[in-house]
Amino acid sequence: MENRSVVQRLIARPEFGPFVLLVVEIAVFWSINPSFLSPQNISNTLAFTVELGLIALAMTLLMTSGEFDLSVGSVFGFSPVLMWTLFNSGVTSLEMGFLIALVVAAFIGLVNGWFVTQLKIPSFLVTLGMLLVVRGTALFVTDGFPQRTWSAEGSWLAEVLVGDFFIGPFRIYMSLFWFIAAAIALGYVLTQSRTGNWIQAAGGNPNAARARGVNVSGVKIGLFILSSLMASLAGVISSLRTSAANPNSGTGYELEVIAMVVIGGTALTGGRGTIIGTVLGILILRVMRNGIVLIGVPGLAYNIFIGAIILGMMALHSWLERRHQAGT
Amino acid sequence: MAEPLVRMENIRKSYGRVQALVEANFHVNEREIVGLLGDNGAGKSTLIKVLSGAVPLTSGDIFIRGKKVNFRSTSDAIAHGIETIYQDSALVTQLSIARNLFLGREPIKSPRFLNRMDQEAMNVVARDLLKQVGISKNIPPTTPIGSLSGGERQAVAIARAMHFDSDLIILDEPTNNLGVAETQGVLSFVRSARDSGHSCIFIAHNIHHVFQVVDRIVVMRRGKVVADDIDPKKTNVTEVERVITGMSDKEIRDAIAEGKHSGA
Numbered sequence A: 001m002e003n004r005s006v007v008q009r010l011i012a013r014p015e016f017g018p019f020v021l022l023v024v025e026i027a028v029f030w031s032i033n034p035s036f037l038s039p040q041n042i043s044n045t046l047a048f049t050v051e052l053g054l055i056a057l058a059m060t061l062l063m064t065s066g067e068f069d070l071s072v073g074s075v076f077g078f079s080p081v082l083m084w085t086l087f088n089s090g091v092t093s094l095e096m097g098f099l100i101a102l103v104v105a106a107f108i109g110l111v112n113g114w115f116v117t118q119l120k121i122p123s124f125l126v127t128l129g130m131l132l133v134v135r136g137t138a139l140f141v142t143d144g145f146p147q148r149t150w151s152a153e154g155s156w157l158a159e160v161l162v163g164d165f166f167i168g169p170f171r172i173y174m175s176l177f178w179f180i181a182a183a184i185a186l187g188y189v190l191t192q193s194r195t196g197n198w199i200q201a202a203g204g205n206p207n208a209a210r211a212r213g214v215n216v217s218g219v220k221i222g223l224f225i226l227s228s229l230m231a232s233l234a235g236v237i238s239s240l241r242t243s244a245a246n247p248n249s250g251t252g253y254e255l256e257v258i259a260m261v262v263i264g265g266t267a268l269t270g271g272r273g274t275i276i277g278t279v280l281g282i283l284i285l286r287v288m289r290n291g292i293v294l295i296g297v298p299g300l301a302y303n304i305f306i307g308a309i310i311l312g313m314m315a316l317h318s319w320l321e322r323r324h325q326a327g328t
Numbered sequence B: 001m002a003e004p005l006v007r008m009e010n011i012r013k014s015y016g017r018v019q020a021l022v023e024a025n026f027h028v029n030e031r032e033i034v035g036l037l038g039d040n041g042a043g044k045s046t047l048i049k050v051l052s053g054a055v056p057l058t059s060g061d062i063f064i065r066g067k068k069v070n071f072r073s074t075s076d077a078i079a080h081g082i083e084t085i086y087q088d089s090a091l092v093t094q095l096s097i098a099r100n101l102f103l104g105r106e107p108i109k110s111p112r113f114l115n116r117m118d119q120e121a122m123n124v125v126a127r128d129l130l131k132q133v134g135i136s137k138n139i140p141p142t143t144p145i146g147s148l149s150g151g152e153r154q155a156v157a158i159a160r161a162m163h164f165d166s167d168l169i170i171l172d173e174p175t176n177n178l179g180v181a182e183t184q185g186v187l188s189f190v191r192s193a194r195d196s197g198h199s200c201i202f203i204a205h206n207i208h209h210v211f212q213v214v215d216r217i218v219v220m221r222r223g224k225v226v227a228d229d230i231d232p233k234k235t236n237v238t239e240v241e242r243v244i245t246g247m248s249d250k251e252i253r254d255a256i257a258e259g260k261h262s263g264a
Helices: A002-012 A016-032 A039-064 A072-088 A094-118 A123-142 A156-162 A174-191 A194-204 A206-211 A216-242 A253-263 A275-294 A299-325 B044-051 B074-079 B097-101 B119-132 B150-163 B180-195 B207-213 B237-245 B249-258
Strands: A164-167 A170-173 B006-015 B018-028 B033-038 B059-064 B067-069 B082-086 B168-172 B199-203 B216-221 B224-230
Touching (some): A016 A299, A039 A216, A039 A275, A072 A094, A072 A123, A094 A123, A094 A156, A170 A174, A174 A275, A194 A206, A206 B074, A253 A299, B018 B044, B033 B044, B033 B180, B033 B207, B044 B082, B044 B168, B097 B119, B097 B150, B119 B150, B150 B168, B150 B180, B180 B207, B207 B237, B216 B237
Parallel strands (some): B018 B224, B033 B199
Antiparallel strands (some): A164 A170, B216 B224
């Protein structure tokens, strides 16, 4: 009886569905094409996974607080463009350019948060506007052309952010450690810290939270800043790894990131979020993108699978939620 | 006579040209349950919002134990021992009972810079409090509020106010949409709050519920307090209804017959 209730509790967890899906996905791809689990393929998949993953981790907290940020994709593209523009024109060192890019990203997050909390405009509209402003700025500053990026060789910043080394046959980028550190830190914040309680309350019932003295606006503004900062960091990491700074990069990432978060079990309406679920959601989408190409499905069909996964997962989460509410 | 716990004097509140409160005077004594009654638009909600710090008053004074106070937010009122429990907005349904109880005042484990909640301590206190307000079922404090019944949610909100030593607990329509047994449960939570030294303001549309639990009835009409010392033991529902509407028995009957008056 006791065992049964443990199993039931496990199944009722929002992370259970995504976990099963990920296992099934890996098993199917591996059985069709064993090279799916080759060290080289795993290394390649992980490298890009963690870059989008960094944004998804921050987005999990933001969505738990009841908001979301559509401008992350454009900040992902804009930050490296800004950093390289400052560096190439000799205004600053690469490191200082990186710092300035982070400060500008934080400011973008602050503006998003201010519009949402002080002017009470829905985050959908505010961050949609910001998406266009930031993307437009990146295109305007660069005339639409990619920036020169070849001079990062030997920079300690590049080493710290994307330096690579081999563990056995696996090529590991430093960004993987940044991702793991961010997942642990933000998971801790959400589940163990007082701030996490405020984030969940801000999304679940902002009036109740406010009545208890929780600074709901402060929490949300902080999370908008975090989300922008992570998008900026991810953009710079991606740019250093691929030696490219294209003002158009990151287009459409916002929706992929939000999909990762909701597939993992975080409620789009706020109040409930899970970092473990998001990590699973990130892996599900990236494995899918990689796997369908490896098994010979045309890459253009990718979105069909992603759409189907989102719909299926939402149905599962809604069913679990109703069971939970019914106390079964 | 001893100074009341809360005294509101000549309270005015206008929304633009609409006068929601006109020179309203109101008080609550220590260890007293006051029933605040009035028809829709009489001003009781506005009075409560002013007292709970949710809206600023236009003019007038609020005293707590004789000391003048100035509330700029609900947190101000809470800091002065005034806790308002709205039926649907008091709790976060996704959070557990314990996390709701301590929301905004979570105990922190050392080292403090890690900002880590002391969840064990929260659970221990929550378990104790649930017993204190008389929730008979064995509900673990880690249960999310979303899976509790309406009456149990009220009990949790009342328990929270009691734990944080609120002197005055304002209950806005606590028995709305509750079944008979649940309503009785909530009324007994209110009595246990008074027995442990707290005062309450009880607002309900159902006058019968008010009669069962309050020590004194206050009636508002058109932004004013029109009666503030009705003893529920010395009157009946019809009498109070007459004061609420300001109509005679015959006028009430005629109005009901014409469908103008929905009853209290």
